[in-house]
Amino acid sequence: MESRRAARTFLYVLFALFVISTAFTKFNPIDALLAQGEFWNFIFTDFIPPRIQRLGALFTAVKQTLYMAIGATGVSAVLSLILGFLGTPAICRFRLVGALVRGFASLLRNIPVLVWAFILVAAFGIGTAVGVVSLVISTVGELTRYFIETLDEIAGENIEALEATGAGMLPVITQAIVPAAMPSFIAWFLYCLELNIRASTILGMVGAGGIGLLMTGYIKQYNYGAASTAIIAVAAIIIGANLLTDYLRRVIL
Amino acid sequence: MNANNAAPELAAEKNEDGISLSLKECLKAKKIPIRDARHERPIRVFLYSSFILTVISMSLLDLDWGKLAGRVPRLGGVFWEMLHFSTERFPLTLLTLAETVAVSILALIYGLILGIAAGALSASNITPWKPLSVILKCVYAFIRAVPTPVWVLLVLASMGFGMASGVVGLGFHCFAFFGKVFSQLFEEVPEETIEAVTATGANRIQIFFNAVLPASLSGILAWTSLRFETNYIEASILGMVGAGGVGYTILAAMSSYKFGRAGLAVSVVFAFALATELLTTQIKRKVKM
Numbered sequence: 401m402e403s404r405r406a407a408r409t410f411l412y413v414l415f416a417l418f419v420i421s422t423a424f425t426k427f428n429p430i431d432a433l434l435a436q437g438e439f440w441n442f443i444f445t446d447f448i449p450p451r452i453q454r455l456g457a458l459f460t461a462v463k464q465t466l467y468m469a470i471g472a473t474g475v476s477a478v479l480s481l482i483l484g485f486l487g488t489p490a491i492c493r494f495r496l497v498g499a500l501v502r503g504f505a506s507l508l509r510n511i512p513v514l515v516w517a518f519i520l521v522a523a524f525g526i527g528t529a530v531g532v533v534s535l536v537i538s539t540v541g542e543l544t545r546y547f548i549e550t551l552d553e554i555a556g557e558n559i560e561a562l563e564a565t566g567a568g569m570l571p572v573i574t575q576a577i578v579p580a581a582m583p584s585f586i587a588w589f590l591y592c593l594e595l596n597i598r599a600s601t602i603l604g605m606v607g608a609g610g611i612g613l614l615m616t617g618y619i620k621q622y623n624y625g626a627a628s629t630a631i632i633a634v635a636a637i638i639i640g641a642n643l644l645t646d647y648l649r650r651v652i653l
Numbered sequence: 654m655n656a657n658n659a660a661p662e663l664a665a666e667k668n669e670d671g672i673s674l675s676l677k678e679c680l681k682a683k684k685i686p687i688r689d690a691r692h693e694r695p696i697r698v699f700l701y702s703s704f705i706l707t708v709i710s711m712s713l714l715d716l717d718w719g720k721l722a723g724r725v726p727r728l729g730g731v732f733w734e735m736l737h738f739s740t741e742r743f744p745l746t747l748l749t750l751a752e753t754v755a756v757s758i759l760a761l762i763y764g765l766i767l768g769i770a771a772g773a774l775s776a777s778n779i780t781p782w783k784p785l786s787v788i789l790k791c792v793y794a795f796i797r798a799v800p801t802p803v804w805v806l807l808v809l810a811s812m813g814f815g816m817a818s819g820v821v822g823l824g825f826h827c828f829a830f831f832g833k834v835f836s837q838l839f840e841e842v843p844e845e846t847i848e849a850v851t852a853t854g855a856n857r858i859q860i861f862f863n864a865v866l867p868a869s870l871s872g873i874l875a876w877t878s879l880r881f882e883t884n885y886i887e888a889s890i891l892g893m894v895g896a897g898g899v900g901y902t903i904l905a906a907m908s909s910y911k912f913g914r915a916g917l918a919v920s921v922v923f924a925f926a927l928a929t930e931l932l933t934t935q936i937k938r939k940v941k942m
Contacts, residue, residue, distance in 0.1 A: 406871075406874065406940075407870050418759070421758045421762075422759065424752075424755045425752065425756065427759055427816065428817075429763070431817065432817060432820065438812070442811040467711075468710075468714065471711040474704065474706065474707025474710070510926035511926070512886050512922070514900070515890065515903060515919055518903065518907050519735070519907070522731050523730070524721065532714065582696055586699065602800045605894060606893060619806055631803060635798035639798045642798075
């Protein structure tokens with residue numbers, strides 16, 4: 401009964417939002433449907449076959465994208481670990497510090513990564529560094545949130561029990577909390593690695609280097625054949641990353 | 654009486670279990686088994702190798718850290734200017750934010766409808782044709798592997814600039830996401846539930862609406878609210894590739910050095926994102942996902 405009522409409210413809310421948004425944007429689904437023909441025609445005539453051109457540049461861009469994603473995820477994991485401990489109320493007793501850390505993390509993750517990249521471009525100019533730093537900013541926001549959630553779940557009663565045995569804070573953290581939290585830390589790390597590989601492919605669109613830069617360049621030059629090769633490379637990177645993280649999850653967790 | 658007889662049998666079964674035996678050995682050696690080398694080694698290998706990979710990647714990127722550090726004061730300056738909110742063209746910012754929200758809602762709803770239908774066709778337990786399930790799952794993987802802004806760029810090139818392109822491009826991605834997630838959700842519905850409804854003589858469509866859909870409702874609700882968060886973030890950056898919305902306002906303000914205006918727009922984007930995050934957390938807690 402409860403769930404049926406929840407479902408009905410959900411449907412009503414969705415329907416109301418749908419009507420308002422349609423009225424506001426004047427979006428006509430029939431138009432979109434009719435445009436599908438043109439869209440697929442465009443894809444099939446202009447994008448296929450993919451033209452392989454400047455393979456060296458493509459390869460360099462792919463490598464750069466991967467370095468950006470891996471480097472940024474690794475650095476953010478270390479930073480988030482520190483922030484995570486500071487932000488968990490059960491571990492860090494200074495309430496103010498915890499609140500500040502959580503607010504900071506929320507600020508970092510709720511501003512889209514491309515907006516961060518834009519702000520950084522204004523200060524640092526265009527370049528790979530901007531891509532790495534903006535990835536680090538948004539990943540620290542995400543990972544800190546998840547690390548705090550994990551630590552909060554584990555810490556609660558465990559700390560009290562272990563401290564009752566006379567163990568100091570440091571041994572409790574290194575011997576009990578970290579080993580218990582490690583599997584979920586790794587799971588979140590892998591999740592963020594996937595997100596960052598995705599994000600690093602589009603960061604190029606605002607000039608932060610990597611495969612995104614190459615692809616946007618090709619599309620702007622109407623060189624759709626070469627753009628198609630770049631898009632396929634992006635898809636291959638992401639599918640490869642998915643398979644790899646799935647495999648790692650199975651082996652480690 | 655029966656319960657009493659069953660208990661020793663269970664205990665005997667447990668004794669034959671490998672884990673219990675090793676526990677016994679440990680206890681014999683007066684050690685409590687805390688460390689499990691077999692389980693710990695992969696974790697350690699993973700940690701070391703990801704550390705090494707991070708160091709290698711950062712050094713291969715060949716960033717000029719000195720130059721970067723030298724420009725940090727300039728970043729401070731940009732932030733400082735952005736914090737001096739300017740309400741110039743603020744109504745336009747709000748209007749474009751409303752556009753962004755409307756685009757993400759429409760993409761969500763069209764994606765949801767198509768995704769439920771596609772999920773039903775591709776869930777391996779209720780699919781009308783097994784190969785269709787495999788084909789559809791490959792399609793989802795490919796659509797999801799190409800980032801949303803790229804789809805929007807492609808739609809823009811054929812449908813022209815405007816919000817409609819945003820809805821189509823974002824909705825496309827949304828459809829693949831829901832298709833994948835819902836097919837997994839439908840596959841988790843217990844076989845017995847489906848069998849029970851089949852036994853009443855229900856046809857495929859009745860089975861779906863009376864057994865599968867009600868059983869996965871809370872999951873659908875949770876994933877929809879989660880996806881709304883993602884959609885909003887994605888929609889807010891679409892302006893940067895030319896699909897309108899608040900992203901374009903930020904882009905235009907930043908590139909004409911109106912940092913105060915951009916700062917206010919970014920804070921509005923942030924405030925709305927924070928509100929959706931809080932809402933999602935509430936919904937997730939309620940449906941206990």
